[in-house]
Amino acid sequence: MPKALPDLYDCLKCPSYCCTYPRIPITKRDVRRLAKHFGIAEEEADEKFTKRGWTSRERVIRHQKDEVFGSACRFLDLKTRLCTVHAVRPSVCRGHPEGPTCGYYVFLTSERRDQEDPAFVARAYNLPGEFPQLEEG
Ligand code: SF4
Numbered sequence: 746m747p748k749a750l751p752d753l754y755d756c757l758k759c760p761s762y763c764c765t766y767p768r769i770p771i772t773k774r775d776v777r778r779l780a781k782h783f784g785i786a787e788e789e790a791d792e793k794f795t796k797r798g799w800t801s802r803e804r805v806i807r808h809q810k811d812e813v814f815g816s817a818c819r820f821l822d823l824k825t826r827l828c829t830v831h832a833v834r835p836s837v838c839r840g841h842p843e844g845p846t847c848g849y850y851v852f853l854t855s856e857r858r859d860q861e862d863p864a865f866v867a868r869a870y871n872l873p874g875e876f877p878q879l880e881e882g
Protein backbone atom coordinates (compact mmCIF):
# COMPACT_ATOMS: atom_id res chain seq x y z
CA MET A 746 0.00 0.00 0.00
CA PRO A 747 1.48 3.41 -0.96
CA LYS A 748 2.51 5.62 1.93
CA ALA A 749 0.68 8.92 2.40
CA LEU A 750 2.78 11.99 1.63
CA PRO A 751 4.08 13.77 4.73
CA ASP A 752 2.56 17.16 5.50
CA LEU A 753 4.71 19.90 3.96
CA TYR A 754 3.62 22.61 6.39
CA ASP A 755 3.87 23.27 10.11
CA CYS A 756 1.00 25.26 11.59
CA LEU A 757 2.93 25.79 14.82
CA LYS A 758 5.51 27.83 12.90
CA CYS A 759 2.88 29.94 11.15
CA PRO A 760 0.96 33.06 12.28
CA SER A 761 -2.27 31.30 11.26
CA TYR A 762 -2.97 33.08 8.02
CA CYS A 763 -5.84 30.71 7.25
CA CYS A 764 -7.62 31.91 10.42
CA THR A 765 -7.82 35.37 8.87
CA TYR A 766 -9.79 34.45 5.76
CA PRO A 767 -12.73 36.89 5.51
CA ARG A 768 -15.02 33.98 4.76
CA ILE A 769 -14.90 31.13 7.27
CA PRO A 770 -18.25 29.36 6.84
CA ILE A 771 -19.82 27.85 9.92
CA THR A 772 -22.65 25.31 10.13
CA LYS A 773 -25.52 24.97 12.57
CA ARG A 774 -23.81 21.91 13.98
CA ASP A 775 -20.64 23.94 14.59
CA VAL A 776 -22.67 26.63 16.38
CA ARG A 777 -24.36 23.97 18.53
CA ARG A 778 -20.94 22.58 19.54
CA LEU A 779 -19.62 26.05 20.39
CA ALA A 780 -22.79 26.90 22.36
CA LYS A 781 -22.36 23.75 24.41
CA HIS A 782 -18.69 24.51 25.00
CA PHE A 783 -19.45 28.02 26.28
CA GLY A 784 -22.59 26.95 28.16
CA ILE A 785 -24.86 29.35 26.27
CA ALA A 786 -27.98 28.99 24.12
CA GLU A 787 -27.56 28.25 20.42
CA GLU A 788 -29.29 31.52 19.47
CA GLU A 789 -26.87 33.49 21.64
CA ALA A 790 -23.88 31.66 20.15
CA ASP A 791 -25.18 32.33 16.64
CA GLU A 792 -25.55 36.05 17.36
CA LYS A 793 -22.25 36.33 19.21
CA PHE A 794 -19.98 34.24 17.01
CA THR A 795 -21.41 34.44 13.49
CA LYS A 796 -22.65 36.91 10.91
CA ARG A 797 -24.18 36.88 7.45
CA GLY A 798 -21.90 35.37 4.81
CA TRP A 799 -21.71 35.38 1.03
CA THR A 800 -25.39 34.53 0.64
CA SER A 801 -28.40 35.25 2.83
CA ARG A 802 -28.32 31.67 4.14
CA GLU A 803 -24.59 31.39 4.77
CA ARG A 804 -23.13 32.22 8.19
CA VAL A 805 -19.44 32.99 8.70
CA ILE A 806 -17.35 33.48 11.84
CA ARG A 807 -17.13 37.05 13.14
CA HIS A 808 -13.72 38.71 13.09
CA GLN A 809 -11.64 40.84 15.43
CA LYS A 810 -8.97 43.40 14.53
CA ASP A 811 -5.53 41.89 14.01
CA GLU A 812 -2.26 43.82 13.74
CA VAL A 813 -0.65 41.16 11.59
CA PHE A 814 -3.25 40.62 8.88
CA GLY A 815 -5.83 43.36 9.44
CA SER A 816 -8.53 41.11 10.83
CA ALA A 817 -8.79 37.56 12.08
CA CYS A 818 -11.28 35.02 13.39
CA ARG A 819 -12.63 36.10 16.78
CA PHE A 820 -11.40 32.81 18.25
CA LEU A 821 -7.76 33.30 17.33
CA ASP A 822 -5.45 34.21 20.22
CA LEU A 823 -3.64 37.19 18.70
CA LYS A 824 -0.51 36.69 20.81
CA THR A 825 0.05 32.95 20.60
CA ARG A 826 -1.60 32.74 17.14
CA LEU A 827 -3.36 29.58 18.29
CA CYS A 828 -7.05 28.68 18.17
CA THR A 829 -8.77 29.20 21.53
CA VAL A 830 -11.51 26.70 20.67
CA HIS A 831 -9.33 24.04 19.07
CA ALA A 832 -11.22 21.06 20.54
CA VAL A 833 -14.58 22.37 19.32
CA ARG A 834 -13.49 24.28 16.22
CA PRO A 835 -15.77 24.36 13.16
CA SER A 836 -15.61 21.53 10.63
CA VAL A 837 -14.14 23.75 7.91
CA CYS A 838 -11.13 24.42 10.19
CA ARG A 839 -10.65 20.71 10.84
CA GLY A 840 -10.37 19.95 7.14
CA HIS A 841 -8.01 22.75 6.20
CA PRO A 842 -5.75 22.78 4.16
CA GLU A 843 -7.13 19.61 2.59
CA GLY A 844 -3.86 18.18 1.29
CA PRO A 845 -0.16 17.77 2.06
CA THR A 846 0.70 21.38 1.23
CA CYS A 847 -0.38 24.86 2.26
CA GLY A 848 0.11 27.71 -0.21
CA TYR A 849 0.70 30.31 2.46
CA TYR A 850 3.28 28.12 4.23
CA VAL A 851 5.21 27.69 0.98
CA PHE A 852 5.21 31.49 0.59
CA LEU A 853 6.16 31.99 4.25
CA THR A 854 9.09 29.56 4.22
CA SER A 855 10.36 30.97 0.94
CA GLU A 856 10.29 34.51 2.37
CA ARG A 857 11.93 33.39 5.64
CA ARG A 858 14.73 31.84 3.62
CA ASP A 859 15.13 34.93 1.41
CA GLN A 860 15.05 37.32 4.37
CA GLU A 861 17.34 35.01 6.39
CA ASP A 862 14.92 35.40 9.27
CA PRO A 863 13.26 32.21 10.56
CA ALA A 864 10.64 34.27 12.40
CA PHE A 865 9.75 36.59 9.50
CA VAL A 866 6.00 37.05 9.06
CA ALA A 867 4.95 37.41 5.45
CA ARG A 868 1.93 39.69 5.44
CA ALA A 869 -1.05 39.28 3.19
CA TYR A 870 -3.31 42.06 4.33
CA ASN A 871 -7.10 41.80 4.09
CA LEU A 872 -7.95 45.35 3.05
CA PRO A 873 -10.68 47.04 5.10
CA GLY A 874 -13.72 47.57 2.90
CA GLU A 875 -12.76 44.82 0.47
CA PHE A 876 -15.61 42.60 1.61
CA PRO A 877 -18.15 45.06 3.08
CA GLN A 878 -20.67 42.34 3.75
CA LEU A 879 -18.13 40.52 5.91
CA GLU A 880 -16.73 43.48 7.85
CA GLU A 881 -16.37 43.23 11.60
CA GLY A 882 -19.59 43.52 13.55
S1 SF4 B 1 -1.90 29.05 6.83
FE1 SF4 B 1 -1.26 26.91 6.47
S2 SF4 B 1 0.52 26.55 7.81
FE2 SF4 B 1 -0.56 28.41 8.50
S3 SF4 B 1 -1.93 27.69 10.14
FE3 SF4 B 1 -3.08 27.71 8.19
S4 SF4 B 1 -2.85 25.62 7.36
FE4 SF4 B 1 -1.30 25.90 8.94
Ligand code: SF4
Pocket residue numbers: 763764765769806818819820821822827828829830831834835838
Ligand atom coordinates in the same frame (compact mmCIF):
# COMPACT_ATOMS: atom_id res chain seq x y z
S1 SF4 C 1 -12.11 28.67 14.87
FE1 SF4 C 1 -9.98 28.39 15.40
S2 SF4 C 1 -9.11 27.20 13.70
FE2 SF4 C 1 -11.06 28.06 13.00
S3 SF4 C 1 -10.52 29.98 11.98
FE3 SF4 C 1 -11.01 30.45 14.12
S4 SF4 C 1 -9.05 30.43 15.22
FE4 SF4 C 1 -8.78 29.38 13.24
